[in-house]
Amino acid sequence: MVALVDRAQKRLTLQTAPLAADTTAIRSLDWDRDRFDIEFALENGTTYNSFLIRGDKVALIDTSHEKFRQLYLDCLTGLIDPVEIDYLIISHTEPDHSGLVKDVLQLNPKITVVGAKVAIQFLEDLVHQPFERKLVKSGDRLDLGQGHELEFVSAPNLHWPDTIFTYDHKTQILYTCDAFGMHFCDERTYDEDLAPLESDYKLYYDCLMGPNARSVLAALKRIGELPDIQTIATGHGPLLRHHVPEMMGLYRDWSQAQAKAATTVAVFYTADYAHSERLAQAIAHGISKTDVAVELVDLKVAEPHEISVLVSIAAGLVIGMPPQSGPDAVSTKAALSTILAAAHAKQAVGLFESGGGDDESVYPLRNRFQEIGLTEAFAPILIKETPTDATLQLCHEAGTDLGQWLTRDRSIKQMKSLDNDLDKALGRLSGGLYIITAQKNDAASAMLASWVAQASLEPLGISIAVAKDRAIESFMHVGDRFVLNVLEEGNYQPLMKHFLKRFPPGADRFAGIKTYPAANGSPILADALAYLECEVVSRMECSDHWIVYSRVDTGRVSKPDSLTAVHHRKVGNHY
Structure with a gap:
């Protein structure tokens, strides 16, 4: 050594x-x-x-x-x-x-x-x-x-x-x-x-x-x-x-x-061109969080037959725009033509720029897909500068939105799958109402949570169940820091309504919400009853959720005489 x-x-x-x-x-x-x-x-x-x-x-x-x-x-x-x-x-x-x-x-x-x-x-x-x-x-x-x-x-x-x-x-x-x-x-x-x-x-x-x-x-x-x-x-x-x-x-x-997954998304990119591969990987990872299979394909080297077969079986298509000039332009344009020829109206599609300054325009291709009848899973991602954490978060969330769209029927079926008595009994497990907030560089996220519990006394620790396809999951790996905001009984509806909204990929979760920074850099909600600053210590995988155990570093109650808002469900097989 x-x-x-x-x-x-x-x-x-x-x-x-x-x-x-x-x-x-x-x-x-x-x-x-x-x-x-x-x-x-x-x-x-x-x-x-x-x-x-x-x-x-x-x-x-x-x-x-x-x-x-x-x-x-x-x-x-x-x-x-x-x-x-x-x-x-x-x-x-x-x-x-x-x-x-x-x-x-x-x-x-x-x-x-x-x-x-x-x-x-x-x-x-x-x-x-x-x-x-x-x-x-x-x-x-x-x-x-x-x-x-x-x-x-x-x-x-x-x-x-x-x-x-x-x-x-x-x-x-x-x-x-x-x-x-x-x-x-x-x-x-x-x-x-x-x-x-x-x-x-x-x-x-x-x-x-x-x-x-x-x-x-x-x-x-x-x-x-x-x-x-x-x-x-x-x-x-x-x-x-x-x-x-x-x-x-x-x-x-x-x-x-x-490979046996019923739903597949084909993600096409151009290797070694600008940020195409990096952005494609971020979108692909977001898709895979929804239990949808992903195939990454390089437009420069993929054979026309390979592209045609994959497009014909894919439920969704994601395409990173290739360069419009240079040595690879002929092959990548031919690949785009092959994709268009094999695409059909039952598919979802998303487009992103590669950020090379010489990208093919997104909009003519977008118009062609709309003419065929494909559903746009997310608005075109337009890259004007070197990708930041916020850019990658946008790509990640766009991929997750696409995967959730493609699995929406499966999710509805699962909600109806439990025995009626068991479903009602499970729903009697109540929990508080909380909002998790996290910040990393220029990327931030938040999530309404209910499955939260104190998990240890020494050190003080809590556990949170986070669904695998939630955007904030990427902010809750070992070593990451976040804030758990506790909502107040009788004063929680405005915050709950805001954070229950379906945000577009990359949207600012905190627009119109009063916050101030915690010592760990994450936002504290000014209208929360209390807050805890936490650091993730470990994670345990549980089928469709991660159980995240975190050490509590500090906290404060703004209204000592108020109570925590409680969430009562009627059924137990969905939130």
Whole structure:
């Protein structure tokens, strides 16, 4: 292990570890990273993993995030003279793995870059200098000598369109970049103890892999043809060695369940153009919260037949506007034509700009869909600047609105599904009336809540049940802070009526409401009876809700003699 920054600072450290014969992992540990966009909270930081394989020839698999530039390059040059590296294998070109490709090429311009065709095309725009290249696809092999024969496996859309896996036949290590990974920063190289990893593994799958469940199943089928896989060397988090069959089995089970979902939304974007992929991911995650399957498709590389088939089975379509000029304009415009030809009136649709300044106009395409008869699930999302937390929240909420629209009939059916006596009995469980408020940077949210209870005395803690498809759920991950506003009996109707409204995606929940900031930055409602400032400590998944346990840091009552408003229901199978 090489610790290049004091670990006590919990900032950036580097670790090297031998994996097998002639094989070394270089793990960049990012202790402080707490979020990948607003919907993806990182409770335990993350790592960016890179690998060095030495045979008669030497291969480096992936690099690191640019924030590790000096640490990584110092470590790499301490392990090997860069001029001895023959191949740089690019699993995919997302910046957290390819951020130092240009730096490595400057150290050794003669390195041959190995990657999928799409990856090489992306790199040309990234490094802006000529380089030797070797294009590979599934089944291609690269012999490094001394038994290290590398076989490549195409795995598009996991989670970028240019992803490839690399399998070393000598060590039986499969290098998978994002797939099978997790955002979990720990000095342990491997998955010895699953317990602390399980929730991060599932969250990572849900956010990055779940929207491409069919692609996951296709990749699992391809790697199933490889000899025994002893280790999965992931791009993020601990490497998998002790629980490989179990972890692969979870991917298979989750993906099969997603692929069988009755309702699917196709989200089309243009990889490596402006913010298209980032915005598409935010919308896709919002959709997936409603238990609707999502398929992410890159307009640049998708085959016309693939697009046509997916559109024909999808209940909803989301399209990020591609560039109207440049080398990709012809292929993306053809893809849009294919979508229009396959779309039908029973579908819902949503459009968003990519924010590249050269986007195709949303409105002609919107008019075409309206002529066909599609229902607009959310107003076009127009991006005029670099996306902020508020922008990503808007996308996230737009996706959730689309998913809720598509599942509205199912939700109504579920409301009527319980036995009448049981339904009435369950409804006799009463609760108070509260409003949860939260703020992160320029993004804010609020929710009327009733399923709230004190959960501990030392420390003082409360539990709140939050439906998975609520917008505020993204503000209530471990480490997040919020305010629980207690409503007053006899004086709660105006606030309850306001926060029960269905807000459009990105709308200001607090317009016209008097608030003042809590110490933790979240809004306190001036007309609340009392408030509690809280920090999320843990979450437990309960089918359609999360049980969020939070520590109470401080609080105040504005009217000591008043009582809390109480919510009495007639039935128990909906709010």
